[in-house]
Amino acid sequence: MSTYVASILRTVEIIMSSKYLIAFTGAGISAESGVPTFRGSPDSLWSRFKPEELATPEAFLRNPRRVWEWYVWRMSIIKKAKPNDAHLGLARLEELGILKCVVTQNVDGLHSRAGSKYIIELHGNIWRVKCSNPSCNYKAILEDIPKEIPPKCPYCSSLLRPDVVWFGEPLDPEIWDRAVNEASKADAILVIGTSGVVYPAAYIPLIVKERGGKVIEVNISESGITPYADVFIKEKASKALRDIVRLCEERINARKAST
Numbered sequence: 001m002s003t004y005v006a007s008i009l010r011t012v013e014i015i016m017s018s019k020y021l022i023a024f025t026g027a028g029i030s031a032e033s034g035v036p037t038f039r040g041s042p043d044s045l046w047s048r049f050k051p052e053e054l055a056t057p058e059a060f061l062r063n064p065r066r067v068w069e070w071y072v073w074r075m076s077i078i079k080k081a082k083p084n085d086a087h088l089g090l091a092r093l094e095e096l097g098i099l100k101c102v103v104t105q106n107v108d109g110l111h112s113r114a115g116s117k118y119i120i121e122l123h124g125n126i127w128r129v130k131c132s133n134p135s136c137n138y139k140a141i142l143e144d145i146p147k148e149i150p151p152k153c154p155y156c157s158s159l160l161r162p163d164v165v166w167f168g169e170p171l172d173p174e175i176w177d178r179a180v181n182e183a184s185k186a187d188a189i190l191v192i193g194t195s196g197v198v199y200p201a202a203y204i205p206l207i208v209k210e211r212g213g214k215v216i217e218v219n220i221s222e223s224g225i226t227p228y229a230d231v232f233i234k235e236k237a238s239k240a241l242r243d244i245v246r247l248c249e250e251r252i253n254a255r256k257a258s259t
């Protein structure tokens, strides 16, 4: 039996006997949908652009147009992208009652487009904007890519900014509490396509591990999670999830047939 097959079988065993499975995803789950990751590939965004020039509040103050141009470019990629078998697989596991929640670092909205219902977006969503004026509460969901950049707030005329968490910014405390609460309930976590180096997000699988839960990781290369993963599936997210979901469905059907 290959290492890959053994790790998939062990994964199915763990998740079929788990009481509360959650997923934790990063940019790698969307890579096969054509959305570039930040790290871990030669064409990753950060190898072509400096993050400190684009995804920080200081960069926005310095050059809002440049930051918006970068977001418009990312939005145009994400708009064309379709959920892949990994996003669809997680939605299917939720439908089967096996997966309880997806905690994602992604801002691309592909989990929701795949049909997942209970999603916690730790870093916001690229299709939302908020006013950059801290005393104005304006927020909106974008119908499409903004035509004029940088867009302005209809209430106070300050600049609108993407409603995402930038480097150096804190997470929304309510969203973070929900994620910690899910991790505290989980007895198993499926970690997919994250380098596991962005904190506090990367604490989520660690919380599950420290409470005695099982950590299953799917990644094409080793990450910050790998040293404490109980199962490491070194494979692309879409293939691994196709195989996991197929075997879970077979188990469920076999159980039904025997009762």
Ligand code: NAD
Pocket (backbone or CB within 6 Å): 025, 026, 027, 028, 029, 030, 031, 032, 035, 036, 037, 038, 039, 040, 044, 105, 106, 107, 108, 109, 123, 192, 193, 194, 195, 196, 197, 198, 218, 219, 220, 221, 222, 223, 235, 236, 237, 238
């Ligand atoms: P990252 O770019 O740091 O790491 C991506 C990881 O995915 C790497 O470990 C890589 O080995 C793995 N990977 C690449 N292709 C894969 C595949 N086909 N299957 C499985 N694994 C694969 O991403 P991260 O850990 O999410 O970084 C955190 C930050 O990046 C977050 O703040 C997030 O908001 C942001 N981000 C989001 C998006 C998006 O919304 N799609 C895209 C880029 C970055």
Ligand code: ZN
Pocket (backbone or CB within 6 Å): 131, 132, 133, 136, 137, 138, 153, 154, 155, 156, 157, 158
């Ligand atoms: Zn405003």
